[in-house]
Amino acid sequence: MKMVLTDKYSELDLIEGLSKGDDKVIQFVYWRNMHLIRNMVAGYKGLILEAEDVLQEGLVRTITNIRNGKFNSLSSVHSYLYSICKFICLKEYRKTRATDPYEMQVYREQQQDDRYYEKLKIVSEMKKKLETGCAEIIDLRFRLLEDQQLDERTNKLMDFETIADKLGIKPDNARQRFSRCMARLIGAVRDSKRMNEYLRNE
Numbered sequence: 001m002k003m004v005l006t007d008k009y010s011e012l013d014l015i016e017g018l019s020k021g022d023d024k025v026i027q028f029v030y031w032r033n034m035h036l037i038r039n040m041v042a043g044y045k046g047l048i049l050e051a052e053d054v055l056q057e058g059l060v061r062t063i064t065n066i067r068n069g070k071f072n073s074l075s076s077v078h079s080y081l082y083s084i085c086k087f088i089c090l091k092e093y094r095k096t097r098a099t100d101p102y103e104m105q106v107y108r109e110q111q112q113d114d115r116y117y118e119k120l121k122i123v124s125e126m127k128k129k130l131e132t133g134c135a136e137i138i139d140l141r142f143r144l145l146e147d148q149q150l151d152e153r154t155n156k157l158m159d160f161e162t163i164a165d166k167l168g169i170k171p172d173n174a175r176q177r178f179s180r181c182m183a184r185l186i187g188a189v190r191d192s193k194r195m196n197e198y199l200r201n202e
Helices: 011-020 023-042 051-067 077-096 101-128 134-141 160-167 171-190 193-200
Strands: none
Touching (some): 011 023, 011 051, 023 051, 051 077, 101 193, 134 160
């Protein structure tokens, strides 16, 4: 019987509920994502997988990663689950060795998405290791905070005057701090053993 999605959970509620094995939260996440997973699985022509099985396995992995502290807050619980389900499909899809041009194009595009996501996770982890204040000013500049999302119509970064006002500093100081922090982030990513290994294996 399908659950009626009337309950609303915050990200913290979802993380805590999944970690504790709360049946209501698990059911909510399951039915909340079923339609998306069905559409994704259907997009892989010739793939012999049931959306329900993919979602169940994805949920188990998500819960396990949350409990083991491997969940990256860069993405929402729903986005994280979707990425895991997509990985499951990709892994199975590789076994089919599809030769149809359209299917191979879909496969390559999915691979590109996964590579981008993995790189983004590494950059996010490096950013969190920077000195206090660096992650904040980088997030402000690129509008990565939940209440300050990048305007898709203008693709406009936050100006340094606004950043300075939020941080209580002068615009020139904001500009210099951002440049210094970005240089450190770029250096950290460049020297990251994990990133270098990942790029060698692409």
